[in-house]
Amino acid sequence: MERAAYSEAISDLVSTRRGAAMFLRNLAADGICGSRTRQHWAAKWTNIGDAHQLRSDLTFKMGPCDQAAEDGLCALTAFEVARRLIDEESPNSQDISAKVEAIARQLVSFRGRKIERLQIACCEPSDFSAYYWSARESDLRTPAVICISKEGETAATLLGRLLPVVIGRGLSILTVSHDHVSHCPHCKSTFMLSCCLDYLSERPDIDARQIGVYGEGLSAATATELAASDRRVTAAVCDAGLWNWVRLLASVEWMTKAADVIDSDVGSTRRSLLLRQLRCPALVVAGGSGIVSVEEAATLKAECMTRHVDLEVIIPQMIRTRSGDIENFVTCDEDVFKWLELKLAHG
Missing domain, CATH: 3.40.50.1820 (Alpha/Beta hydrolase fold, catalytic domain)
Structure with missing residues (x-):
């Protein structure tokens, strides 16, 4: 599982946000309109968020550092993309919101500022x-x-x-x-x-x-x-x-x-x-x-x-x-x- 997480979470914050912006910009052009396709991409972005969150947790166990914080920030961006693709009344939406709140509560930011x-x-x-x-x-x-x-x-x-x-x-x-x-x-x-x-x-x-x-x-x-x-x-x-x-x-x-x-x-x-x-x-x-x-x-x-x-x-x-x-x-x-x-x- 840890190896899978590292393979998903390969980008830094700048790349993650650039990729999220590009994905959202191309939604209509790429035909990501139907509910099934949206569910697929919501799951994909949720997996990316989970991978960054897991890598952040693993790194934090060795002590707070900038890399652990950056993975947490990447996870927040990925989860937000997934949240936009899921219906607000869906249980998955509530799960993602709970993950976002958990990261926001426990994240130690850059240079140790909490x-x-x-x-x-x-x-x-x-x-x-x-x-x-x-x-x-x-x-x-x-x-x-x-x-x-x-x-x-x-x-x-x-x-x-x-x-x-x-x-x-x-x-x-x-x-x-x-x-x-x-x-x-x-x-x-x-x-x-x-x-x-x-x-x-x-x-x-x-x-x-x-x-x-x-x-x-x-x-x-x-x-x-x-x-x-x-x-x-x-x-x-x-x-x-x-x-x-x-x-x-x-x-x-x-x-x-x-x-x-x-x-x-x-x-x-x-x-x-x-x-x-x-x-x-x-x-x-x-x-x-x-x-x-x-x-x-x-x-x-x-x-x-x-x-x-x-x-x-x-x-x-x-x-x-x-x-x-x-x-x-x-x-x-x-x-x-x-x-x-x-x-x-x-x-």
Whole structure:
């Protein structure tokens, strides 16, 4: 079994992620559309993940080292590809999520920096758990990003996906679950996330002047609210207020029973007010599995260029198959954290 594992786990992290991106990019072109074919490739990527995880475990028995950590990161990427190919309701999907969480909890990162599982102090009894990974390698403080998962995703699963992306970027990350933040009956989401800002600001390894926020799915709207309400946020990957704007339009249309009741000038003014509240550079991920449409993001981008507002838009590659759309998370995550690195670590 060990020999088989070493034969499967022959690539390093860069090669594994390059192969994952290429595989996802070529899904439709290669005809990997039917459920049987997807199951085959899901099993293949699961085997690759298992092989890297086993090799990581074997190496860790001889003592923590960079090779063991790199195999763990390779396993996380492989498992994420498999998870995208399997139906979310499948027991196999739950098994893979459990493997990702196990690696994320026990992984010792490069140069011995460990992942910390935290309880963020908030209003009683609303303390909530989070995961923290520090990028600090010297006495210098590093920027940090609060990463909020999409609906139904745990903080550990998000950490497992993002760890291979942030390694080497000089960014520390704190991951929290959308469900923990948004479903608390005692506190508002922005208050709970401000508690995360309090925690990071007090850490001796964090530069409190360079803290960003990144929200996925509905958490993109929550990230906007935090950036608009707390001046300590210096970069935001968010929806720039578009989700609330679309909901407002839908409500007005429903009440008036008429479409196009808000003219373009009023709409432009409203979006301008939302943007001024942000007070920090923003990145909007449009299309794909997010909550912002490409058309809305394009209109917003044009207005930002006119008003000299620092806002950028990226559109993740979506692969359309008969069994549903699959997002090329590898390239999208690279683009998002390249932008965060530019705005924070190099800002």
